[in-house]
Amino acid sequence: MEKELALQMRGITKRFGPVVANHNVDLDVYRGEILAILGENGCGKTTLMNMISGIYYPDEGQIIIGGKEAVIRSPKDAFAHGIGMIHQHFKLVDLFTAAENIVLGLNEKERYSLKSVNSKVAQITERYGFRLDPAKKIYDMSVSEKQTVEIIKVLYREADILILDEPTAVLTPQEITRLFEVLRRMRDDGKSIIIITHKLNEVLEVSDRVTILRRGEHIATVNTADTCEAELTEMMVGKKVSLNIDRTMPVNPVPRLEVKGLNLYNREGIHVLKDITFTANSGEILGIAGIAGSGQRELLEAIYGLQPAESGTILFNDPKKGQPVSLDRTSLLQLKKLAADGALQDADMNPVSFKNMDSKTIRKQVENGNVLYREDEVVNLREKTPLQIRQMGINLSFVPEDRLGMGLIGNMNITDNMMLRSYRSGRAGFLNRRNPKTQAEQIIKELEVATTGTTIPVRRLSGGNVQKVLVGREIACAPKVLMAAYPVRGLDINSSYTIYNLLNRQKEDGVAVIFVGEDLDVLLELCDRIMVINSGAVTGIVDARSATKEEIGLLMTKTEERKEAAQ
Amino acid sequence: MKKLGIGFFLGFLIAGILCMLFDMTSWMGFIVDSLAFGAVFVYGSTGEILTEKAGHLNLGVPGIMCMGGAGGCYVINEAVKSGASPMMIVILGILGALVASMLCGLLYSFITVTLRGNQNVTGLALTIFGVGLSKVIMSLSTVSSELYLGANDGPKMFFRWPFDQPLTFTQLTRFGVMFFLAIAIAMAAGWVLFRTRVGLNLRAVGENPATADAAGINVTRYKYLATCIGSGISGLGGLYYIMDYMQSPEAYKTIEALGWMSVALVIFALWRPPLTIVGSAVFGILFSCSDFISHLEWIQTNMITKYLLQMLPYAVTILVLIITSIKGKKENQPPASLGLSYFREER
Numbered sequence: 001m002e003k004e005l006a007l008q009m010r011g012i013t014k015r016f017g018p019v020v021a022n023h024n025v026d027l028d029v030y031r032g033e034i035l036a037i038l039g040e041n042g043c044g045k046t047t048l049m050n051m052i053s054g055i056y057y058p059d060e061g062q063i064i065i066g067g068k069e070a071v072i073r074s075p076k077d078a079f080a081h082g083i084g085m086i087h088q089h090f091k092l093v094d095l096f097t098a099a100e101n102i103v104l105g106l107n108e109k110e111r112y113s114l115k116s117v118n119s120k121v122a123q124i125t126e127r128y129g130f131r132l133d134p135a136k137k138i139y140d141m142s143v144s145e146k147q148t149v150e151i152i153k154v155l156y157r158e159a160d161i162l163i164l165d166e167p168t169a170v171l172t173p174q175e176i177t178r179l180f181e182v183l184r185r186m187r188d189d190g191k192s193i194i195i196i197t198h199k200l201n202e203v204l205e206v207s208d209r210v211t212i213l214r215r216g217e218h219i220a221t222v223n224t225a226d227t228c229e230a231e232l233t234e235m236m237v238g239k240k241v242s243l244n245i246d247r248t249m250p251v252n253p254v255p256r257l258e259v260k261g262l263n264l265y266n267r268e269g270i271h272v273l274k275d276i277t278f279t280a281n282s283g284e285i286l287g288i289a290g291i292a293g294s295g296q297r298e299l300l301e302a303i304y305g306l307q308p309a310e311s312g313t314i315l316f317n318d319p320k321k322g323q324p325v326s327l328d329r330t331s332l333l334q335l336k337k338l339a340a341d342g343a344l345q346d347a348d349m350n351p352v353s354f355k356n357m358d359s360k361t362i363r364k365q366v367e368n369g370n371v372l373y374r375e376d377e378v379v380n381l382r383e384k385t386p387l388q389i390r391q392m393g394i395n396l397s398f399v400p401e402d403r404l405g406m407g408l409i410g411n412m413n414i415t416d417n418m419m420l421r422s423y424r425s426g427r428a429g430f431l432n433r434r435n436p437k438t439q440a441e442q443i444i445k446e447l448e449v450a451t452t453g454t455t456i457p458v459r460r461l462s463g464g465n466v467q468k469v470l471v472g473r474e475i476a477c478a479p480k481v482l483m484a485a486y487p488v489r490g491l492d493i494n495s496s497y498t499i500y501n502l503l504n505r506q507k508e509d510g511v512a513v514i515f516v517g518e519d520l521d522v523l524l525e526l527c528d529r530i531m532v533i534n535s536g537a538v539t540g541i542v543d544a545r546s547a548t549k550e551e552i553g554l555l556m557t558k559t560e561e562r563k564e565a566a567q
Numbered sequence: 568m569k570k571l572g573i574g575f576f577l578g579f580l581i582a583g584i585l586c587m588l589f590d591m592t593s594w595m596g597f598i599v600d601s602l603a604f605g606a607v608f609v610y611g612s613t614g615e616i617l618t619e620k621a622g623h624l625n626l627g628v629p630g631i632m633c634m635g636g637a638g639g640c641y642v643i644n645e646a647v648k649s650g651a652s653p654m655m656i657v658i659l660g661i662l663g664a665l666v667a668s669m670l671c672g673l674l675y676s677f678i679t680v681t682l683r684g685n686q687n688v689t690g691l692a693l694t695i696f697g698v699g700l701s702k703v704i705m706s707l708s709t710v711s712s713e714l715y716l717g718a719n720d721g722p723k724m725f726f727r728w729p730f731d732q733p734l735t736f737t738q739l740t741r742f743g744v745m746f747f748l749a750i751a752i753a754m755a756a757g758w759v760l761f762r763t764r765v766g767l768n769l770r771a772v773g774e775n776p777a778t779a780d781a782a783g784i785n786v787t788r789y790k791y792l793a794t795c796i797g798s799g800i801s802g803l804g805g806l807y808y809i810m811d812y813m814q815s816p817e818a819y820k821t822i823e824a825l826g827w828m829s830v831a832l833v834i835f836a837l838w839r840p841p842l843t844i845v846g847s848a849v850f851g852i853l854f855s856c857s858d859f860i861s862h863l864e865w866i867q868t869n870m871i872t873k874y875l876l877q878m879l880p881y882a883v884t885i886l887v888l889i890i891t892s893i894k895g896k897k898e899n900q901p902p903a904s905l906g907l908s909y910f911r912e913e914r
Contacts, residue, residue, distance in 0.1 A: 074783070075781050075782075075783060076783040079783065087781075091775075091777065091778040091781045091782070092775075092778060093770075093771050093774045093775045093778055093779075094774070094775070094897070094903070095770075095774055095897055095898065095903070096767075096770075096771070096774075100767055103764075103767070104767060104768065104771050104778070104779070104782045104784070105768060105771070105779065105782030105783040105784045106764075106782075107764075108764075112762075112763055112764040112767070137897075139897055
């Protein structure tokens with residue numbers, strides 16, 4: 001059967017500054033089909049669709065709709081051409097009812113009355129088999145209901161081409177099944193449906209054709225019936241690229257952080273981390289791979305103490321047995337307490353007691369290295385706040401993905417940002433500004449931060465320099481565990497390599513490094529082991545030296561069998 | 568809610584008729600006076616609600632009300648000098664107040680919408696500016712106090728028309744044309760906000776401008792229009808206070824405090840214009856009860872109780888704020904993006 005072309009894209013190119021998001025992409029969409037667009041994170045899927053829906057305007061190339069070239073400069077133009085996009089982050093007014101959201105911004109001639117809107121909405125829901133109460137407020141709705149509102153909003157505007165950006169990411173298996181039924185019914189009604197996704201099984205289940213994008217370029221378009229999971233994965237991840245990151249073997253790794261059966265529910269009550277178990281060793285970089293939003297952020301925050309976990313343990317293990325006690329990290333008072341607890345011993349394995357010793361003698365004993373730790377320190381970090389963790393003398397460092405939101409304060413200068421970690425150390429309520437300033441100057445010098453001095457607000461630095469300041473600060477407090485979430489996101493090649501080298505140096509110093517990354521090539525080159533997580537559950541921990549991209553890609557996209565649906 | 572507004576409107580009418588028919592007791596006089604006084608707040612807060620529904624917290628309302636009063640008085644003064652007809656004087660006066668206060672609103676929207684300046688700072692600066700400038704204007708226009716005392720036909724109409732000659736015998740003369748205009752504007756604003764497409768779009772702009780933008784609503788235009796029209800309505804309150812309620816050329820000096828009360832009343836009215844009528848009646852009574860009570864013979868008052876009583880409207884505002892916050896009903900909360908600038912490219 002010859003199908004009618006609904007939309008064509010020819011030679012579309014879009015750049016954001018020096019970054020090319022889409023390069024010379026061609027795309028055909030026919031009437032009455034479901035086209036899946038498949039690709040890794042950051043491969044330009046969403047950018048491409050945003051150009052059809054009027055969010056961005058292409059730098060080069062043309063969009064042809066119904067045989068005529070179309071100029072789409074705003075979402076309004078897109079609606080005029082019968083194109084509607086359902087964004088991943090819903091654009092709905094919480095306080096309004098479904099019906100009010102659906103007619104928002106419309107300029108219908110008839111008099112505004114919610115009754116006629118409701119009946120029109122009812123017609124649409126009946127036709128495609130949705131379930132929706134038009135008078136329900138958005139804030140009372142589940143995610144899937146909100147999505148339904150978005151879809152009906154588009155249908156109400158009589159769109160013929162529907163674009164859904166990651167529609168299944170937030171749905172339960174049952175809801176996904178229902179969504180697919182609706183999509184098929186719309187396809188049979190003659191509408192063109194484009195779904196953006198990275199879940200292979202869904203592509204195979206629902207689509208008629210698949211277009212694969214990689215690094216902003218169109219790789220292939222194939223009929224779903226003629227392809228298989230392995231072929232799609234290969235096209236999606238591509239061949240391995242060599243990066244030449246200097247990777248050393250881990251020097252006598254010992255377990256530093258043991259996470260066992262960690263479960264976490266977020267504020268909306270969604271099960272974000274499912275029974276996570278892994279060990280991070282000292283002197284080793286553990287990579288975490290996964291589709292964005294699979295629980296990486298929550299995992300790091302749970303370890304750092306920012307999110308309370310439901311169940312499980314996070315054991316921090318700092319083997320000190322037989323190591324000399326140092327006065328840099330511990331105060332005299334703490335030492336006396338440790339000795340009283342029997343935690344210290346001398347070289348002949350006899351317990352050390354500081355009783356009847358004056359401070360000077362104790363100091364001398366410690367400085368000569370005569371006092372050794374007797375016991376290992378194993379602490380459960382769950383249900384501890386970051387402050388409590390720090391007060392126990394455990395140095396965790398966290399480089400959050402939201403640099404200027406969680407990591408640094410944009411309006412404060414570099415010195416003040418250093419003080420975010422040391423502001424408690426001043427005497428009698430006064431801040432100690434001298435040490436942070438030296439520290440800031442040291443970081444600027446060592447990491448080659450391009451800045452005019454320590455007094456300029458951090459937000460005026462470029463992304464790479466902001467990241468150097470943040471990583472520099474986190475490293476300066478001599479951490480035992482360094483967690484970095486997407487530390488090179490948005491950075492150019494040179495800055496990225498500076499960060500990789502910093503992480504490597506930490507690893508050589510015996511720090512347990514946890515690195516959440518999105519570029520599989522980098523993960524494979526930098527890490528020692530890679531843990532793959534998929535919708536909050538660990539799907540595998542592989543050796544980075546022997547694993548292949550395809551292997552990891554499959555682990556990332558493998559969805560659990562729809563067990564829950566059957567239940 | 569609409570029913571409530573209509574109920575109170577009818578209540579006002581009945582109260583007015585009762586006042587007309589029966590001999591005025593001091594109690595009745597007090598209540599009628601408070602209601603007339605409350606109309607100042609109806610103007611001020613209805614205007615502010617429109618602005619806040621577009622997501623802009625305009626703290627310049629006191630200044631705008633001063634400017635509205637000053638602008639209106641200036642135009643009336645000129646009109647009287649040139650011998651315009653009474654009807655024209657009233658209309659020109661209202662237009663003058665509208666233009667002066669809308670210019671202030673335009674300045675505010677230019678700074679906060681186009682330049683994305685801080686709304687609180689801009690509003691406070693506008694208050695200081697408006698209060699000061701209105702003093703200059705009022706002192707420049709040599710207005711004779713005769714003008715306010717009703718010697719001239721035009722200004723007289725402010726507080727007599729439409730019940731000019733036949734109904735001079737009761738306190739109903741307190742309710743002039745601008746009193747009824749205030750109630751009409753509050754009801755109309757409520758209808759527009761909650762019953763029309765324009766209102767739906769405006770509320771969307773204040774709740775979630777990014778969503779409104781994606782739905783094809785011109786966010787900037789809505790913000791400008793809502794702020795300017797809202798300022799115009801607020802400004803009328805200043806004119807009403809000087810020409811109708813106080814009927815004194817010195818009255819402009821006390822408008823600022825009423826402006827702040829109007830901003831507080833927005834919270835009391837839960838961002839619903841018709842409820843400002845109710846709120847204004849309550850505030851009017853609370854505001855003037857200290858004077859009234861101190862005149863009652865059977866209650867001993869001194870200076871301290873007087874000031875404590877003057878505190879009442881503010882205490883009630885705090886109470887309402889606490890109750891609505893505890894109850895936490897989403898419909899009774901301020902617009903979600905109130906006070907935030909909207910910039911499309913920021914994601």
